Amino acid sequence: MLPDPNSLYGPLDPAPEAGYENAPPRMGFFTDTSVCIGCKACEVACKEWNGVPESGLDLLGMSYDNTGALTANSWRHVAFIEQPRPAGHDAAPADVLAAPADVLGAPVDADPTRPVDAGPQFLGMPGAQPPGRGTGVEERTDFRWLMMSDVCKHCTHAACLDVCPTGSLFRTEFGTVVVQEDICNGCGYCISACPYGVIDQRKDDGRAWKCTLCYDRLGAGMTPACAQACPTESIQYGPLDELRERAAARVATLHDRGVPEARLYGHDPNDGVGGDGAFFLLLDEPEVYGLPPDPIVTTRDLPKMWKRAGLAALAMVAATVAAFVGGSS
Known part of the structure; x- marks a missing residue:
């Protein structure tokens, strides 16, 4: 049944809306790209736990990005984006993007008397060294890498659910969206319906595949594999309301520390898809990361x-x- 187009833009708890009584809190991801180091541990953990086939070793001519995009065989994708440093970026404190975290993953104010370490801020080419290290290796500070571990957004108003003719896609009690591959008929309607281009078909069987937010682990009270493996807590998992509060505090901290370009993406329940179950802290415009600036429910006009x-x-x-x-x- 298609949703009421008049309610598409309001706040919604998707699990009770899907018929779950006494549903647990909605769970999701907050990905803080400001502390992503591009290690791809999340990609590896996702593949290992979910049995996702390898993506190959083609570097694609894009730094160390050997996956390129979210696909049926890459449910997590760590993007490497090279760009000139924004004006005034060097003036920001060097420990801004790598502030220590408390037990909840929220940033803790750094000691203002501690000597500044340029290392965490440096995002130059591999092989180059942070300024002042005195290694003799050529230093590069004229551009930076932006890194982001992308994933299915688990939309509040998910168009893929609207168009699936077999019920292969379903809403879980945690508010996430999962594909049951055993009843997917490979029609591909969900692929064109997704506003983020997340869902993909495998060439060998034609069925649709994407992140499940480790539904089997959630049911057992475990953290999704990617968040469990992330060494910097760039990927944080928990109740969505708590993550939104934590993310807002992180953005405020970055603004106070001289990073005005920090912003949230997908957190607003009043946006075009009702907010995302997986949202991000970005350091530039969404388009830089390959994200649509104003996503909408692609099925909103169907009724x-x-x-x-x-x-x-x-x-x-x-x-x-x-x-x-x-x-x-």
């Missing part, structure tokens, strides 16, 4: 279209009947 199609069909039937009656008389 109106079906209504218009029905009215048009009735009008045609009425005209045909009128012509037949008029001709016979």
